[in-house]
Amino acid sequence: xxxxxxxxxxxxxxxxxxxxxxxxxxxxxxxxxxxxxxxxxxxxxxxxxxxxxxxxxxxxxxxxxxxxxxxxxxxxxxxxxxxxxxxxxxxxxxxxxxxxxxxxxxxxxxxxxxxxxxxxxxxxxxxxxxxxxxxxxxxxxxxxxxxxxxxxxxxxxxxxxxxxxxxxxxxxxxxxxxxxxxxxxxxxxxxxxxxxxxxxxxxxxxxxxxxxxxxxxxxxxxxxxxxxxxxxxxxxxxxxxxxxxxxxxxxxxxxxxxxxxxxxxxxxxxxx
Amino acid sequence: xxxxxxxxxxxxxxxxxxxxxxxxxxxxxxxxxxxxxxxxxxxxxxxxxxxxxxxxxxxxxxxxxxxxxxxxxxxxxxxxxxxxxxxxxxxxxxxxxxxxxxxxxxxxxxxxxxxxxxxxxxxxxxxxxxxxxxxxxxxxxxxxxxxxxxxxxxxxxxxxxxxxxxxxxxxxxxxxxxxxxxxxxxxxxxxxxxxxxxxxxxxxxxxxxxxxxxxxxxxxxxxxxxxxxxxxxxxxxxxxxxxxxxxxxxxxxxxxxxxxxxxxxxxxxxxxxxxxxxxxxxxxxxxxxxxxxxxxxxxxxxxxxxxxxxxxxxxxxxxxxxxxxxxxxxxxxxxxxxxxxxxxxxxxxxxxx
Numbered sequence: 001x002x003x004x005x006x007x008x009x010x011x012x013x014x015x016x017x018x019x020x021x022x023x024x025x026x027x028x029x030x031x032x033x034x035x036x037x038x039x040x041x042x043x044x045x046x047x048x049x050x051x052x053x054x055x056x057x058x059x060x061x062x063x064x065x066x067x068x069x070x071x072x073x074x075x076x077x078x079x080x081x082x083x084x085x086x087x088x089x090x091x092x093x094x095x096x097x098x099x100x101x102x103x104x105x106x107x108x109x110x111x112x113x114x115x116x117x118x119x120x121x122x123x124x125x126x127x128x129x130x131x132x133x134x135x136x137x138x139x140x141x142x143x144x145x146x147x148x149x150x151x152x153x154x155x156x157x158x159x160x161x162x163x164x165x166x167x168x169x170x171x172x173x174x175x176x177x178x179x180x181x182x183x184x185x186x187x188x189x190x191x192x193x194x195x196x197x198x199x200x201x202x203x204x205x206x207x208x209x210x211x212x213x214x215x216x217x218x219x220x221x222x223x224x225x226x227x228x229x230x231x232x233x234x235x236x237x238x239x240x241x242x243x244x245x246x247x248x249x250x251x252x253x254x255x256x257x258x259x260x261x262x263x264x265x266x267x268x269x270x271x272x
Numbered sequence: 273x274x275x276x277x278x279x280x281x282x283x284x285x286x287x288x289x290x291x292x293x294x295x296x297x298x299x300x301x302x303x304x305x306x307x308x309x310x311x312x313x314x315x316x317x318x319x320x321x322x323x324x325x326x327x328x329x330x331x332x333x334x335x336x337x338x339x340x341x342x343x344x345x346x347x348x349x350x351x352x353x354x355x356x357x358x359x360x361x362x363x364x365x366x367x368x369x370x371x372x373x374x375x376x377x378x379x380x381x382x383x384x385x386x387x388x389x390x391x392x393x394x395x396x397x398x399x400x401x402x403x404x405x406x407x408x409x410x411x412x413x414x415x416x417x418x419x420x421x422x423x424x425x426x427x428x429x430x431x432x433x434x435x436x437x438x439x440x441x442x443x444x445x446x447x448x449x450x451x452x453x454x455x456x457x458x459x460x461x462x463x464x465x466x467x468x469x470x471x472x473x474x475x476x477x478x479x480x481x482x483x484x485x486x487x488x489x490x491x492x493x494x495x496x497x498x499x500x501x502x503x504x505x506x507x508x509x510x511x512x513x514x515x516x517x518x519x520x521x522x523x524x525x526x527x528x529x530x531x532x533x534x535x536x537x538x539x540x541x542x543x544x545x546x547x548x549x550x551x552x553x554x555x556x557x558x559x560x561x562x563x564x565x566x567x568x569x570x571x572x573x574x575x576x577x578x579x580x581x582x583x584x585x586x587x588x589x590x591x592x593x594x595x596x597x598x599x600x601x602x603x604x605x606x607x608x609x610x611x612x613x614x615x616x617x618x619x620x621x622x623x624x625x
Binding site: 066068087088089092098100102103104105106107108109113116117118119120122127128129130131133173 | 484495
């Protein structure tokens, strides 16, 4: 599976170079503040883990990088240039691919059409160029097999696959098209132990191929297996921002479980 | 539907557990199958009860009747696959014809100028429909219901202001008439039958639509925009542009049929076209297009329009009261919706094995 990643990764990536830099980034939806003062750097060849409870702002953070919602405070730089993506297309064109929590698949469309959706292979120019159907089917099938997923029929609607299989299609697609940065939004949340293992191997392989990986999860154990850098969000702000060498799994787990609040809670409970 | 033709992998050692789905599964996953069966049944039925239906000449009359609905239905079907509705499609046809006829007659200029002006005007209407829908997020049903009423009123109001009556003056003596008539409303004889040129145009548009939907990336984007717009946008599909383009396609083919109606009859009634928007939608739905978007194809929509043509004329050929036609169409629609639901369930059910 590493061959896919190595094959599609941008060969000019220098390990450690900052690909995405967020400085003091904030986002408000009307009167609701979703994010405030976020500093995050995604470096080539590193996995940046973003942890947090539900509603902590994890999804908002990745929506800014993947172009679904523009930020409205601070600055986001990609490859050193200031950007404000107004559509996911722009983000994809910078080599940033995302596996969304809801997977972003169209249930009634065939597996191979979903795989290539938005990045179709065509012969001829213009919007009405002919699709290379055979190539697309072959590639989609090959890429899925590399992930250990064999669909019965590459022509079946993706809605007929199981949740785990759909997840794998979404990841395989992002790996295939994400040349520089790979964003995974809770990729292991819906998976069993074995498939989670496959996803984590992929994450590590993407890192080793030189990609910058953003791994969003609320499972500190999964994060610690692959992460180089950890950020914990709480109510839209970063409460922990440390390198792997500065933090132990215990601390991550404690922070995720509630941290100081948990200690306080235990005092309260003991008193009553 | 049985799965007897499926061959489950015999040995677990086999590297692939790929199975070939039985033909029944594959067939039922196609949107147009229900419509095809219905079309054959209706065809045989009218062959049996209406002797006048049996001549090749009446087949081409049926095809002509189908084409007048079928051409716009091609675009309406694509729009519905893209997840939107257009209730203004019926009156846009009349608007297009009226703009051409009155503009040229009042100014005494070549009809081609008016035809092109009318094209630009229709495309602008389609753009407006699409822009309002994607910009406001209001359901297209409401937006186009609004434009439907505006156009319906404006068609009558403006025509009365300009000509003093509710029909346009005869244009068949004006410059450019003969060439426009040849393009939009001519007919030719093959052996004993008369073939209207719109039948050929209809076939061309169906083939183009089928090609676009199945074999181009725009087609992929149309299915995705209708199937799950948020997902489509997230993977980089320009959903808004696709939808605006689809509304403009409806307006374009509406213009086309408007030109046909004008040059066929040389004069237009300003109140025409009302109610046709439902015929287009019925043709699309009977042809297997899902009302919620994301499913359907061009062939199905064409068969839907053909069913419309057969029934509307078959009832006349059989010598029955034509007033029953709409009742029949209603029954067809109900049956089609139920068949669609059933087929969709079958084709998207988890295939175990």
